[in-house]
Amino acid sequence: xxxxxxxxxxxxxxxxxxxxxxxxxxxxxxxxxxxxxxxxxxxxxxxxxxxxxxxxxxxxxxxxxxxxxxxxxxxxxxxxxxxxxxxxxxxxxxxxxxxxxxxxxxxxxxxxxxxxxxxxxxxxxxxxxxxxxxxxxxxxxxxxxxxxxxxxxxxxxxxxxxxx
Numbered sequence: 001x002x003x004x005x006x007x008x009x010x011x012x013x014x015x016x017x018x019x020x021x022x023x024x025x026x027x028x029x030x031x032x033x034x035x036x037x038x039x040x041x042x043x044x045x046x047x048x049x050x051x052x053x054x055x056x057x058x059x060x061x062x063x064x065x066x067x068x069x070x071x072x073x074x075x076x077x078x079x080x081x082x083x084x085x086x087x088x089x090x091x092x093x094x095x096x097x098x099x100x101x102x103x104x105x106x107x108x109x110x111x112x113x114x115x116x117x118x119x120x121x122x123x124x125x126x127x128x129x130x131x132x133x134x135x136x137x138x139x140x141x142x143x144x145x146x147x148x149x150x151x152x153x154x155x156x157x158x159x160x161x162x163x164x
Contacts, residue, residue: 042129042136049097052090070094095140100150130157 006014056069070087077085129136131153139149 038132039129042133045093045133046097049093052094053097092140096136130154
């Protein structure tokens, strides 16, 4: 039986449906990629803060010899990588780490779900950050407020994802 030829309006409708379907797929992929990039950048900033604390402060809350390292590190990172590594940004990364340290459980597993690749996690600590860096910055000044806000926001996001 010969195939029935489609009319011009039918071809146009099929094309529109295909275009809408492909567009939806691309938009979803872009949103997913943006979320992944945000998660990785936030984790990297947390790790930068961790390394600053471990190097400059030896794990203590206050540095032994002032903020000189942040100034030189900011200068060198900015020269190498461009914007985003000013002294104040590095200070925020350090504050972020201090406000949201990931403690290990007795079993050695992180208390948070692992989503950041191991090379970025630097060892057994694997960290999940549900918010973008800019969201964390809004609550950075007080480490305890940061910790409480992050927990609340992550719980809300997880609840929403369960509903989807």
